[in-house]
Amino acid sequence: MHDLRALRADPEGFDAALKRRGEPAVAQALLLLDHDRRAAETALQELQARRRQISKEIGGLRRTGGDSTALEAEVAGAKARMEDLQARVDELDGQIRATLERLPNRLDAGVPDGADESANVLVHQFGTPREFTFAAREHFELGEALGLMDFETASRLSGARFVVLRGQLARLERALGQFMLDLHVGENGYTETAVPVLVNSETMYGTDKLPKFADQSFRTEDGRWLIPTAEVPLTAVVGAQILPADALPQRMVALSACFRSEAGAAGRDTRGMLRQHQFQKVEMVSITTPEESDAEHERMTRCAEMVLEKLGIPYRRMLLCAGDTGFGAARTFDLEAWLPGQKAWREISSCSTTRDFQARRMNARYRGADGKPAFVHTLNGSGLAVGRTLIAVMENYQTVDGSITVPDVLRPYMGGIEVIRRA
Incomplete structure (x- = not known):
């Protein structure tokens, strides 16, 4: 607002x-x-x-x-x-x-002009895409060949844009979520938080998801909403409050199911797990003062980058241009992972500062040194989208026979399993 x-x-x-x-x-x-x-x-x-x-x-x-x-x-x-x-x-x-309430946030002065993602600016890149001695396959080809990724059954159960994972691939997805949580809590200082996946309209409105994104969200018959991201309940925790300055920053992280109708996505990423109606995501949220919010934005983005670096996934950080920056964001860094099967960089995390845009909608404030209430700044970032990280691991760690090598940092979460093979 x-x-x-x-x-x-x-x-x-x-x-x-x-x-x-x-x-x-x-x-x-x-x-x-x-x-x-x-x-x-x-x-x-x-x-x-x-x-x-x-x-x-x-x-x-x-x-x-x-x-x-x-x-x-x-x-x-x-x-x-x-x-x-x-x-x-x-x-x-x-x-x-x-x-x-229908006007997007004002952009940071450093956000480049541009109409779409073609004008986004490369900030830096980590790693070099691996050169394969064989034709790299996409994740759904690998998963189906392993007998562990089932889109046909999911379609029969729920319709398009759902998946059933089985066996070691299901465990790998769970391992990724647990690894990310442990990293963000143990090393990055976030507080693990379990949140509802059903919220009321006031909560959706306060985090700028209503009325703008009503058609992209699922609503229950009793008027509640399935969360599109844990950003919604995590950020709304401080709504209608006046926080003491010494309670800031607040850093929270949650692993939750997320739900999106994908309205307007017809024909886009119809194969595989890239664009699903239901998916797992680790979400980071920070509540801070205006003076510290830019530094917090950089810190949060680095926390997300650490996940990819520890997994050994090549990625690049992009500063989004004006036309590609989301409705509520003043500035956004996207992390794009290299997917060898697609031979493309694909977004795996977005880290945004909304400044006081959300805080005004939800009346979230803190009491400054002068004793007067002022609006907090809110930030959110994927740390990471678990399904897309699963895709990145599968495609980057595939072998010539179609098996998947488990990254070293995930093996303790996989019971010591080093390679995922067909059952």
Whole structure:
């Protein structure tokens, strides 16, 4: 959510910032609505003051036996006018909120211009893609040949974009999640947190998922939502609170199931596990002060990179351009893992700072050194998407006979298994 005071102070700058995202100018329309609302509020406050004064005068007349008929008529008229003014204030508030809640976050000044991912900027790369002496296969070819990845059964059970994993491949997925949690808790200082996968609309709204992404989320018959990411409940933990400054930063991590309808993804990544309706993800969330949020963004991204480095997966960090940065983010780093089967870099983590965008929506604040409440900054990042990491491990560690070598760091989680072969 945007700060109206910032818009009033610099309407041209507000429009210019949103133009970078392809948004039309809205500042003048919002300022007109804001002007009308403030005028209605002033009139309402003046009537309220007049009504209180009249009530005192009526009380005095009644005590002295005077005639208060005219004043009582004025009170009745004022009440009706106040109701009209309050309705107008509420109506204008609703119009302003409806406009603001659909506007994306303002981008950091360092975010490059560009319409799509082709304008993203390479920050750095880790590792060199392995040269295979055989034709590298994609993960679904490997998994199906091993008899451990079953899309046909999943489709019969649930429809498209689901998978059934079996045996050592199912264990490898579980091992990846446990390894990531242990790393982020033991070495990176995050607090492991188990969160609900069903949340209410207020929680989704506060983390900028509603109303923008309603069509990309699953809703239950009782009005709750299946979380698209653990970012939603983790971030909302601090909603409607004023935190002491010495309680920051808060760093939380969760391994959870995530659910996305993938609306608009028809024809994209229809084979395999890259784009699923249900998947596992390790999510990191940080709550911090404005002064520390940029450093926290770098720290969080490094935490995600550590996972890939320990797994020995080549990756590159990309700074997303204006047209590719998500709705709620002010700046995003994507980590892209090399997939030999696809011969392509594919996103495996996004680490974003939303600045105070989410905090304003959920009214999450901290008490600064001056004793006054101020909005916190919230950050979120995949650390990592477990299914996509499974894909990366399978494709990077495949052998000529179709078996999968288990990375060294995962073997303790696999009971010492070194190679996954066909059962």
